[in-house]
Amino acid sequence: MDSMLAFLVAARRCEIHDLEQLARSCELVHAVSELVHRLQAERGASNLHLASGGASFGAERAARVEASAAAEAAVRAWLAQPEVCQAEPAQAMPGGARLFTRVAFALHALDGLTGTRAAVDALRCTAGEATQHFSRVIAALLALVFEAADVAAEPAVSRLLVALFNLMQGKELAGQERASGAAAFAAGGAASAGARGDQALLHLIEAQEACFERFEAFCPPAVRSSWEQARARMPMAELERLRRKLIAAGQGAALEPALAEPWFACCSQRLEIMRETEVALADGLRAACAQRIAALRADPDDPQSLLRALAGLPAAPAALGALVGPSAGEAGAGVPNRPAGDEPAGGEPIGPRLTRSIVDVLQAQSLRLQAMSDELAAVRATLDERKLVERAKGVLMRHQGLAEDEAYRLLRQTAMNQGRRLVDVAQAVLAMAELLPRRG
Amino acid sequence: MDSMLAFLVAARRCEIHDLEQLARSCELVHAVSELVHRLQAERGASNLHLASGGASFGAERAARVEASAAAEAAVRAWLAQPEVCQAEPAQAMPGGARLFTRVAFALHALDGLTGTRAAVDALRCTAGEATQHFSRVIAALLALVFEAADVAAEPAVSRLLVALFNLMQGKELAGQERASGAAAFAAGGAASAGARGDQALLHLIEAQEACFERFEAFCPPAVRSSWEQARARMPMAELERLRRKLIAAGQGAALEPALAEPWFACCSQRLEIMRETEVALADGLRAACAQRIAALRADPDDPQSLLRALAGLPAAPAALGALVGPSAGEAGAGVPNRPAGDEPAGGEPIGPRLTRSIVDVLQAQSLRLQAMSDELAAVRATLDERKLVERAKGVLMRHQGLAEDEAYRLLRQTAMNQGRRLVDVAQAVLAMAELLPRRG
Numbered sequence: 001m002d003s004m005l006a007f008l009v010a011a012r013r014c015e016i017h018d019l020e021q022l023a024r025s026c027e028l029v030h031a032v033s034e035l036v037h038r039l040q041a042e043r044g045a046s047n048l049h050l051a052s053g054g055a056s057f058g059a060e061r062a063a064r065v066e067a068s069a070a071a072e073a074a075v076r077a078w079l080a081q082p083e084v085c086q087a088e089p090a091q092a093m094p095g096g097a098r099l100f101t102r103v104a105f106a107l108h109a110l111d112g113l114t115g116t117r118a119a120v121d122a123l124r125c126t127a128g129e130a131t132q133h134f135s136r137v138i139a140a141l142l143a144l145v146f147e148a149a150d151v152a153a154e155p156a157v158s159r160l161l162v163a164l165f166n167l168m169q170g171k172e173l174a175g176q177e178r179a180s181g182a183a184a185f186a187a188g189g190a191a192s193a194g195a196r197g198d199q200a201l202l203h204l205i206e207a208q209e210a211c212f213e214r215f216e217a218f219c220p221p222a223v224r225s226s227w228e229q230a231r232a233r234m235p236m237a238e239l240e241r242l243r244r245k246l247i248a249a250g251q252g253a254a255l256e257p258a259l260a261e262p263w264f265a266c267c268s269q270r271l272e273i274m275r276e277t278e279v280a281l282a283d284g285l286r287a288a289c290a291q292r293i294a295a296l297r298a299d300p301d302d303p304q305s306l307l308r309a310l311a312g313l314p315a316a317p318a319a320l321g322a323l324v325g326p327s328a329g330e331a332g333a334g335v336p337n338r339p340a341g342d343e344p345a346g347g348e349p350i351g352p353r354l355t356r357s358i359v360d361v362l363q364a365q366s367l368r369l370q371a372m373s374d375e376l377a378a379v380r381a382t383l384d385e386r387k388l389v390e391r392a393k394g395v396l397m398r399h400q401g402l403a404e405d406e407a408y409r410l411l412r413q414t415a416m417n418q419g420r421r422l423v424d425v426a427q428a429v430l431a432m433a434e435l436l437p438r439r440g
Numbered sequence: 441m442d443s444m445l446a447f448l449v450a451a452r453r454c455e456i457h458d459l460e461q462l463a464r465s466c467e468l469v470h471a472v473s474e475l476v477h478r479l480q481a482e483r484g485a486s487n488l489h490l491a492s493g494g495a496s497f498g499a500e501r502a503a504r505v506e507a508s509a510a511a512e513a514a515v516r517a518w519l520a521q522p523e524v525c526q527a528e529p530a531q532a533m534p535g536g537a538r539l540f541t542r543v544a545f546a547l548h549a550l551d552g553l554t555g556t557r558a559a560v561d562a563l564r565c566t567a568g569e570a571t572q573h574f575s576r577v578i579a580a581l582l583a584l585v586f587e588a589a590d591v592a593a594e595p596a597v598s599r600l601l602v603a604l605f606n607l608m609q610g611k612e613l614a615g616q617e618r619a620s621g622a623a624a625f626a627a628g629g630a631a632s633a634g635a636r637g638d639q640a641l642l643h644l645i646e647a648q649e650a651c652f653e654r655f656e657a658f659c660p661p662a663v664r665s666s667w668e669q670a671r672a673r674m675p676m677a678e679l680e681r682l683r684r685k686l687i688a689a690g691q692g693a694a695l696e697p698a699l700a701e702p703w704f705a706c707c708s709q710r711l712e713i714m715r716e717t718e719v720a721l722a723d724g725l726r727a728a729c730a731q732r733i734a735a736l737r738a739d740p741d742d743p744q745s746l747l748r749a750l751a752g753l754p755a756a757p758a759a760l761g762a763l764v765g766p767s768a769g770e771a772g773a774g775v776p777n778r779p780a781g782d783e784p785a786g787g788e789p790i791g792p793r794l795t796r797s798i799v800d801v802l803q804a805q806s807l808r809l810q811a812m813s814d815e816l817a818a819v820r821a822t823l824d825e826r827k828l829v830e831r832a833k834g835v836l837m838r839h840q841g842l843a844e845d846e847a848y849r850l851l852r853q854t855a856m857n858q859g860r861r862l863v864d865v866a867q868a869v870l871a872m873a874e875l876l877p878r879r880g
Contacts, residue, residue, distance in 0.1 A: 003519065004551065007544040014536030079443065096454030098813070101806050104447040108802065111444065362548065366541050373538070377824070384817070 005358055011365065016296055018153055023289035024084070025099065025148045029161065030282045031075045032106075033168060036141050037275050038068035040175040043134035044268060046120045047127040047179050051186040051260070054123050065117060072110055079103065099151055102144040109140035127186075131179045138172055150383050155375035157288050162379055163218035164281045170211030171274045177204040178267035181246050185260035198250020201243065203405035214382060223284060227277045234270045242266065385423040392426035395433045445798055451805065456736050458593055463729035464524070465539065465588045469601065470722045471515045472546075473608060476581050477715050478508035480615040483574035484708060486560045487619050490567040491626040491700070505557060512550055519543065539591055542584040549580035567626075571619045578612055590823050595815035597728050602819055603658035604721045610651030611714045617644040618707035621686050625700035638690020641683070643845035654822060663724060667717045674710045682706065825863040832866035835873045 045061040078084065116133040119125040125133075145168060149161035180200060216224060242263045249255045389411065396407035415425045485501040518524065556573040559565040565573075585608060589601035620640060656664060682703045689695045829851065836847035855865045 003516065004544045004547040007519070007540045007547060011537045011540035011544065014540060018537065076443065079447070097451045097458065098809050100447045100451035100454060101802070101809055104444045104451065104802055105806065107444040107447060108799065359548065362541070362544055366545065369538050369541055 008362055016293055019289055019293045022152055022154055022157055026285040026289055028078060029145050029148050030285065031078050032141050032144055033278055033282045035071040035075050036138050036168060038071040039134055039138055042068040043131060044178060046130050047182055048264065050120060050127040050130055099147050102147040106140045106144050109137040113137060127183050135176060142168055142172060154292055155372055155379055156292060158376055158379045159218045160281060160285050160288055162382060163215050166211045166215035167278055167281060170208045170215060171271060173204050173208040173211065174271055178264060182260050182264050184246055184249060185255050185263050186257055188255050188257050198247045200405050201246055203408060223277060223280050226280060230273045230277050234273050235266045238266045239270060388423055388426040392429040395429055448802055456733055459729055459733045462592055462594055462597055466725040466729055468518060469585050469588050470725060471518050472581050472584055473718055473722045475511040475515050476578050476608060478511040479574055479578055482508040483571060484618060486570050487567040487622055488704060490560060490570055494563050539587050542587040546580045546584045549577040553577060567623050575616060582608055582612060594732055595812055595819055596732060598816055598819045599658045600721060600725050600728055602822060603655050606651045606655035607718055607721060610648045610655060611711060613644050613648040614711055618704060622700050622704045624686055624689060625695050625703050626697055628695050628697050638687045640845050641686055643848060663717060663720050666720060670713045670717050674713050675706045678706045679710060828863055828866040832869040835869055
């Protein structure tokens with residue numbers, strides 16, 4: 001077989017294989033998004049249960065624990081498939097080492113849930129502590145989705161993963177808003193939320209909106225329009241009214257504990273509506289992988305079809321060298337003069353027309369891969385920005401002893417004051433990290 | 441077995457597997473660098489043979505043809521290994537689809553050599569045409585090395601590949617300078633080189649220097665110092681004297697055809713000295729891969745050693761949940777409370793100390809992968825710049841009907857006039873490509 005064609009076929013097979021592996025990461029992301037949703041609901045019910053001193057929400061919490069345990073079991077069962085965790089490295093999901101490290105982190109965080117649940121059962125922890133534990137587990141699961149988006153090598157799927165990650169992240173911030181607001185209402189005001197409770201709330205609201213903007217930027221049009229409709233159904237008037245009370249409490253106003261339940265219900269309704277779009281996106285992931293694989297297989301330029309065409313070719317023994325001399329070279333790559341003895345295994349030499357067509361396929365494939373790589377770079381750029389901002393936040397938290405939202409506010413305020421982009425300020429912080437004084 | 445540990449082990453295995461695959465691309469690059477060197481020598485001898493009207497350099501050319509055919513056979517034999525071209529996609533070299541497409545292009549270009557050689561044998565083409573054909577084949581081989589650098593996922597190896605690519609590219613421009621200068625001397629002056637022969641020469645000299653600067657930036661210190669010594673041995677005084685004559689010829693001065701041979705000899709000596717560093721770098725590639733693999737295997741934090749340690753653990757039946765409660769969580773990931781029934785296969789639960797140590801390994805691995813990914817991004821940024829400049833050149837060549845060196849000069853001049861970086865001008869050209877008038 002012509003060796004050039006062999007590599008063209010090999011390239012196409014690699015592409016399909018990579019998509020199949022990507023489809024598997026997408027299955028994992030699908031299961032993880034379900035688990036995150038369940039854990040958010042369990043976190044909420046656990047908070048209400050703890051806030052009531054164990055008096056109420058016991059049955060509701062038990063149901064939520066059961067649902068999230070089932071979702072966790074589904075993720076663990078998926079991961080325990082021999083073709084996943086015992087796969088030869090070559091068969092691993094894309095970005096193997098990085099994705100698997102995130103999986104290990106997520107499993108490690110999930111292992112801690114048993115202890116958290118026992119503590120809630122025994123009323124041994126506060127609502128704030130329980131929130132913190134659940135949020136940590138959810139953060140580890142979100143990091144897994146982020147990594148899957150970062151290692152995906154197909155732009156259409158990568159865009160969907162970026163959209164899904166940002167929706168999930170925004171929804172998680174909305175979940176944290178629900179938890180901290182519920183705690184503040186239950187405690188009757190600023191006493192529990194602390195002096196900076198209103199600042200933390202403002203941060204959660206603003207960060208949510210930033211996530212939803214990025215989600216919308218990467219979201220396919222169909223999901224986008226169902227998202228618009230979903231947003232219209234969210235109880236925003238009620239939510240904004242209650243948010244206003246929480247912010248006023250930050251300035252010293254008292255809160256009515258009776259509003260804890262309407263607040264929780266209103267936030268929960270919003271989260272459930274978000275979940276509809278999340279499911280649509282997660283389902284779309286599988287469809288997108290399947291569609292890309294089918295498109296590659298149906299491609300009339302598929303080198304495999306060329307191979308099949310070759311098998312049925314009539315003999316064409318004319319010397320190719322005579323037909324396409326070196327001076328006929330064009331398109332930057334020249335035209336092949338196949339050396340003698342390099343005929344296809346079937347003994348039929350490749351006719352000049354087909355040779356030309358193989359060259360066309362080669363050019364088309366090369367352009368397509370280049371375009372994909374460019375598009376992918378553009379999608380990943382937004383992920384790189386997030387990585388920089390997250391790491392700069394980490395530096396400020398470690399070196400300056402700031403809380404996460406304070407670190408974010410400092411970055412954002414510096415960017416506004418200096419008229420620079422957030423990501424540039426983050427980069428400057430990282431570059432200066434060595435020089436920053438370390439606290440305690 | 442603890443599932444977190446299983447994924448930590450899987451991540452490490454993926455990392456080693458990726459390095460082993462990278463070692464194979466490096467073998468290919470090694471063979472390709474040899475072939476490029478041989479083709480450059482054959483191009484030179486073919487030019488002298490054609491310039492003499494077939495009267496001389498016949499034997500020398502025959503020897504060079506033989507040497508490059510042997511190097512080509514070595515590359516083809518390497519590619520024909522069943523584990524390369526018939527490998528399952530999962531076993532393919534890193535960046536499978538992209539690298540294989542480049543391999544197909546390179547094989548296609550190599551297929552054209554038979555015709556080129558026949559044309560030289562029959563004196564059916566000019567030295568300029570022969571140069572063009574050889575240069576096209578070499579460009580396809582360099583593109584393969586570029587792609588291997590772009591898809592490499594280990595920063596140390598990626599740096600070496602970037603250094604090697606730039607050295608090879610600079611050496612190729614030096615080879616083109618040799619060819620065009622030899623043709624100009626042989627023709628006795630500007631008549632053959634054309635009115636812009638001196639401009640083309642200046643471009644080749646400047647572009648070489650830019651390549652060598654990038655090579656030096658990415659070159660390991662040991663190779664760097666042997667390169668400094670090699671440079672000192674290059675016949676630069678003689679080369680600069682002859683360059684000066686060629687540039688004067690661009691302004692109308694006559695050239696002595698007798699200088700064609702000293703020019704060729706002097707350029708060839710320089711290329712051979714460059715080749716020494718090229719060989720050192722190419723050899724260094726294998727060593728770097730082997731060293732990285734050995735380092736990962738010898739890592740005391742290797743999760744496999746943890747597994748072995750687990751196998752020899754004494755029974756430690758105390759409930760972990762009691763030892764490390766959820767409130768002991770730290771470092772952002774919490775401490776695991778392993779659920780009951782999740783014991784290692786050997787029946788021995790993992791002791792708290794070892795659990796802690798697994799978490800340390802997980803943190804270390806995660807930080808290491810993140811640092812690698814950052815370093816890789818920095819290395820690839822230089823490749824991305826080159827891609828943009830190449831594509832902007834292509835746009836100017838297509839739309840404005842410019843030659844390659846003219847397109848490059850236009851970009852560079854615009855950058856200087858506007859005080860912008862070359863890469864920013866290239867980006868602007870690409871953004872405006874749709875608006876540029878296309879020449880008939």
